[in-house]
Amino acid sequence: MSRLLERFTLGALEVVALSDGAPDRSLDGFFDGAAPAEWTRAVGVTSAADAVPFNFGSFLVRGDGHTTLIDTGFGAHGRSLGVPGGGELLLRLAEAGARREDVDRVVHTHLHVDHCGWNLDDDAGGAITFPNATFHLHAAELAYWTGPASDTNSMAAGARGRINPLVAAGRVQTFEGSEHALYETLTLLHTPGHTPGHVAALLSSQGQHLVVVGDAAHHPVHFEHHDWVPGVDVDPAASARSRGLLAALAADRDALVTGGHFPILSLGHVRRVEGGYRWQPV
Numbered sequence: 001m002s003r004l005l006e007r008f009t010l011g012a013l014e015v016v017a018l019s020d021g022a023p024d025r026s027l028d029g030f031f032d033g034a035a036p037a038e039w040t041r042a043v044g045v046t047s048a049a050d051a052v053p054f055n056f057g058s059f060l061v062r063g064d065g066h067t068t069l070i071d072t073g074f075g076a077h078g079r080s081l082g083v084p085g086g087g088e089l090l091l092r093l094a095e096a097g098a099r100r101e102d103v104d105r106v107v108h109t110h111l112h113v114d115h116c117g118w119n120l121d122d123d124a125g126g127a128i129t130f131p132n133a134t135f136h137l138h139a140a141e142l143a144y145w146t147g148p149a150s151d152t153n154s155m156a157a158g159a160r161g162r163i164n165p166l167v168a169a170g171r172v173q174t175f176e177g178s179e180h181a182l183y184e185t186l187t188l189l190h191t192p193g194h195t196p197g198h199v200a201a202l203l204s205s206q207g208q209h210l211v212v213v214g215d216a217a218h219h220p221v222h223f224e225h226h227d228w229v230p231g232v233d234v235d236p237a238a239s240a241r242s243r244g245l246l247a248a249l250a251a252d253r254d255a256l257v258t259g260g261h262f263p264i265l266s267l268g269h270v271r272r273v274e275g276g277y278r279w280q281p282v
């Protein structure tokens with residue numbers, strides 16, 4: 001089982017991996033393009049149905065004068081999932097020593113329902129959970145989920161329900177282009193494929209770097225096999241390209257890498273090897 005909370009430091013930054021639910025589950029469906037025998041061997045299971053530790057995770061970042069939350073989990077209804085830690089993100093936040101009022105920046109890697117659930121607090125009548133936060137996301141992500149292009153996407157209703165009230169309240173800030181330096185410690189990297197405006201977050205402090213990959217990878221083996229594509233990705237070719245871009249960036253900068261769906265705490269480096277990349281756990 002994934003842990004539910006773990007802290008680590010990156011230069012002057014404190015980063016806390018927080019879970020909003022940590023099921024053990026099968027990864028079947030995350031590796032389109034690979035034969036089951038191939039991906040199961042890479043993941044270390046014997047059958048596609050085997051459960052492995054998984055996580056619905058967020059990251060709290062402090063130490064740069066801001067309190068930043070990367071993604072906001074499933075929300076209160078996550079308790080109905082019946083999984084360890086489901087719907088408990090605010091409890092984890094309190095354990096990390098942060099109040100919801102402290103959060104002044106929320107970054108959305110994308111707007112799937114497991115990444116924007118706590119934008120609103122269903123226990124408080126749907127009020128904005130983080131009253132002092134500005135919500136940052138790529139313009140292409142907002143345009144996709146609030147426009148006609150997602151009308152036939154089964155996840156559109158969930159995304160719209162969680163972002164439209166924030167747009168109406170003037171709390172959303174979007175950016176365009178391939179990267180956006182939100183602050184000297186935090187750069188957002190447009191890495192489309194999983195969704196049109198998906199971003200990864202690059203944290204930097206005192207010469208150390210951490211790439212929070214969002215859903216560009218659901219398991220570290222995705223960095224060794226860029227063409228293994230989660231079935232839910234809207235643009236498989238772009239998804240593979242984005243994994244390649246992140247792998248190259250992580251290798252070039254000797255960055256630590258983690259992801260919200262990796263079990264807590266999964267940190268690693270992506271190393272260049274003959275013919276590709278290798279994941280090296282820390």
Ligand SMILES: [Zn+2]
Binds near residue numbers: 112114115215
């Ligand atoms: Zn996800």
